[in-house]
Amino acid sequence: MPDTIPAPALPVGHYGYDQVDRAFLADRVEQFRDQVARRIAGTLSEDEFKPLRLMNGLYLQLHAYMLRVAIPYGVLDSRQMRELAHIARTYDRDYGHFTTRQNLQFNWIRLEDTPDILARLADVDMHAIQTSGNCIRNVTCDQFAGAAQDELVDPRVHAEILRQWSTLHPEFTFLPRKFKIAISGSPNDRVAARFHDIGLVAKPAPDGGTQFDVFVGGGMGRTPIVGVHLRDDLPEEDLLAYLEAMVRVYNEYGRRDNIYKARIKILVQALGTEGYRQKVDAEFASMNRARYRLPPETVAAIRARFGTPDLNAPDDAAAQFDRARRADPAFDRWVRTNTHPHRAPGYISAVISLKPAGGIPGDATSAQMDTVADLADRYAFGEIRVTHMQNLVLGHVRQDELHALWQALRAADLASANIGLIGDIIACPGLDYCALANARSIPIAQKLGARFASPELQETIGPIEIKISGCINACGHHHAGHIGILGVDKKGEEFFQLTLGGSPGSDASVGQILGPALPEDATVDAIARLVDAYLVHRTGGERFLDTYRRLGAALFKDAVYATA
Amino acid sequence: MPLHENGSLLEDGRLVPDAWTTLDAESPLPATGPVIVPLSRLEEGLARPHDEKLGVALPQDAEIDTLRTALPRLSLVAVTFPIFRDGRAFSQARALREHLHFTGEIRATGKPLPDQYEFLLRCGVSTVALPAGSDPDIWARAHTRFRTAYQPSVRGERAEGFALRRLLG
Incomplete structure (x- = not known):
């Protein structure tokens, strides 16, 4: 049929x-x-x-x-x-x-x-395969892949190869625990490669092909760990063979007696980076490499099934764009926060915020989804990307059409100018949905969003990442938040513990606990005081994270607890 | 088809007779006939006459390498799934085929699920000792469910023609 x-x-x-x-x-x-x-x-x-x-x-x-x-x-x-x-x-x-x-x-x-x-x-060629279970999950990728000015290799072809390879993989569908792979092709890590079971960074090889930096054993959850660098010269043709070896060692030696000790990060810590590397190398050396070889023809065959955008902006696209920005300050502000430079002249990537002030991070109504689909058809070759920050991206937008796109987004309540700012909060579903949660994450996100709703205020505060988890399993990535918020249960009441200094990027770090957990009604005020302290002490164009790293926790601790 | 009785063995989706006797840790070793001994009794098994067929039951946490020297004498290796979620036996079976080039029977025991049947076969397993209460029809259906796979396996299936895809069955 x-x-x-x-x-x-x-x-x-x-x-x-x-x-x-x-x-x-x-x-x-x-x-x-x-x-x-x-x-x-x-x-x-x-x-x-x-x-x-x-x-x-x-x-x-x-x-x-x-x-x-x-x-x-x-x-x-x-x-x-x-x-x-x-x-x-x-x-x-x-x-x-x-x-x-x-x-x-x-x-x-x-x-x-x-x-x-x-x-x-x-x-429509979609499924829910391997979105749960102790198997290789959806491979995540840079939301600006194939568009970003700073990209060295478009990682999506390799992400698709990994998707196919891992689909109903006979050996790796009953691992000790779930397994998450992220892949980027930019030196600026936008996929949190160092917080994944395996993080891959694609880059050009000396021979003109592609090779990979390999990170392993990063993760959040109860034991947040920044992944270790396993190697930086993995040739494309050995990509699958080497991953087979990495995952086999995990399948054989990963702990199965305690689900909280079962992720590969625990194994890598137990064996040590060198110990794990030796086992992987031994497996890699003894396996049938020809069987698992990824030949360039296979990569080319998969690449050939990707549609490519016909990028052809008019010569005056940038000039028209500049005029629109000068004429419309609200548009200009949105451009400053919600766009990303494109590799092609006359193009730009636009981020659609799913974080309206007071809204639920990452939620979209059916009508909004239909609107985004229509706008993608009209302005972006029908292509939509989902970001790990729970926003959407139209990757290839003509600069001269961006103003019209923004107006249409605004009409659909999809034009919050807050990407990378304090309103761009990650929150797990929390106790409103999840059986594991200790606390409700969404109301805190909504209150923070409302508190810092003003676009002017958000832009003054500058880049800052707040991430909220409703329990220690850390689905809201609080360990990697510049400000992390963790819901805890204290004798049946919801309390929130703050961590500072986490980062998911190339400068990955795990946030440190600031002090005793706070009751819900004190948490939003405490964060407002943290932000005030930052504004007083920052120098130059320093981000919140930079000020924290320069000055340490003491002054923020005073700000939060002095009046609490 | 009635639910199987203990001892039913599945090969290529069909019930087949089982000629093997599985020994526990204590029972006396029969002088003749094919027997599967626990790994702890491998030496005892190897001491039998060389023309008697010998198999060994490998615990899920054993290193495959422990069988390296004995393997030429073994006609069967049983791997086990104490619970279906414990997937170590997949790697053991695959390593037996790929690293030690074992060509004898690999038998899956314990509590695998019918939905794991194709995975077992693709990792090199040849027979499954069906868990008590299994419906062999469901296993047979699982065997014919998919026509293609997305990656090579030690079974050496024919390439489908595109990328890494393989033709099953």
Whole structure:
């Protein structure tokens, strides 16, 4: 049947499925339909069903089933975005939640609807495979890939290769714990490579090909650790062989007796970097390298299934853009915060903030999803990226069309000018949704957003990353926040512990606990005092993080606790 | 098809007779016939006449290398899944094929899920001792569920023609 549907043009920015990929997904949907039918009929117990539903991204949360849909390397096309909007409208409560792993979660799903939802996703070449379980999860990527001025290699082709390689991998689908890989192609790390189980940074090789910097054993959770640098010269043709060796060593030696000690970071710490490297090298040396070789022809074949944008801006695009900025200060402010330089003359990348003041970070309504899809078609080759900061990006926008795009975004309440600023908060779903949480993260994010709503104030404060986790599992990345907020339970009451000095980037660091946890109603005020102290003590163009690193915690501790 | 009785063995999605006797840590070693001994009794097994078939049951935390010298004498290695989530046996099976070039039977024991069947085969497992209460039909369906895979395996499947894809079955 699929043979009769004409193949659409290749999607810009991500891999275009062929009939074999579609047949595979159809088989997968039928497999799950069969499993759900067995569960509803009672022939599968919840215990037996649990691993099967988890392999299709279906979690049982506090109040309902949650379905996590994979968005490989964070790139989707307008057709896929419209389908997500349709699913949100039809099967959920008219919204979806974009996650820090560049995926999308539906929070109010009925079990009996999931086979149909997966079938609808498969119609647009999407799935929920390996969005949970102790397997290799969605490979995340730089949100400005293929567009950024500072990029050396577009990492999305390799991200797709890793997606395919890890899909139903026979050996690595029952690892000691979940496994997260991030890949960047820029020396400016925007993927938190050093906070992943494996972080890869692609760069040009001396022979003109591609090679990789490899980081391993980073992570957050209960034991935040900055990953170690394993090697800097991994040739492209050995990419899969070397990853096989890295993951095999983990599968064989990673701890399975305690889920809090089961991530690869614990193994790397236990063996030491050198000990782990020796085991990987021994495995790499004895494996059948020819079997796992990634030949340049394979890379080229996958690259050929990526659509590429026809970048062709008019000569006066930049001049028109300058005029619009001078004429419209509100637009100019949004441009200063919500855009990123593009490699091609006359183009720019635009970030659509999903952090309106007082809103829920990462949520988008069905109507907003449809609007973004329409705008992507009109202005950005139909391509949309999800960022690990839970925002959206249109990667290739003509500079002379940016003002019109901004006006359309503003009309849809999608033009908050706060990217990288204090309003651009990451928050986990917290106790509003999650069975693991100790505290509600979302209300704190909403109150902070409202407190610092003024765009002028946010721009005065400058770059600062606030990240909120509702429990020690750290899904809100609080360890990597310039200001981290961790929800803790004190005798049944929600308290919040502050950490300062974390960073996810090339200068990765783990934040340090500032002092005793604060009650909820004192937390927002305490952060306001922290920010005031920073504004008093900063010099030049110093970011909050730089001031903290220069002056240490003492003055911030005074600011928070002196009046508390 | 009725639920299987203890001792049912699956090969290529079909129930097959099992000629092997699995020994525990104490039972006396029979003088003849194919037996699977625990790793702790490997020396004892190796002392049997060389024309008697010998297999060994490998715990999930054992290093494959412990079998290196004995392997030419072994016709079968049993790997085990104490719970389905413990995936170490996948790596053990794959290493037996890839590193030690073992060509005998690799048998999966313990509590694997039918949904893991194709993974087992692709890591080099040849037979599955079905967990008590298994429905062999579900295992058989799992075997034919997918037509392609996205990566090479020690089974050496034919390339599908694009990228790393392989044709299953």
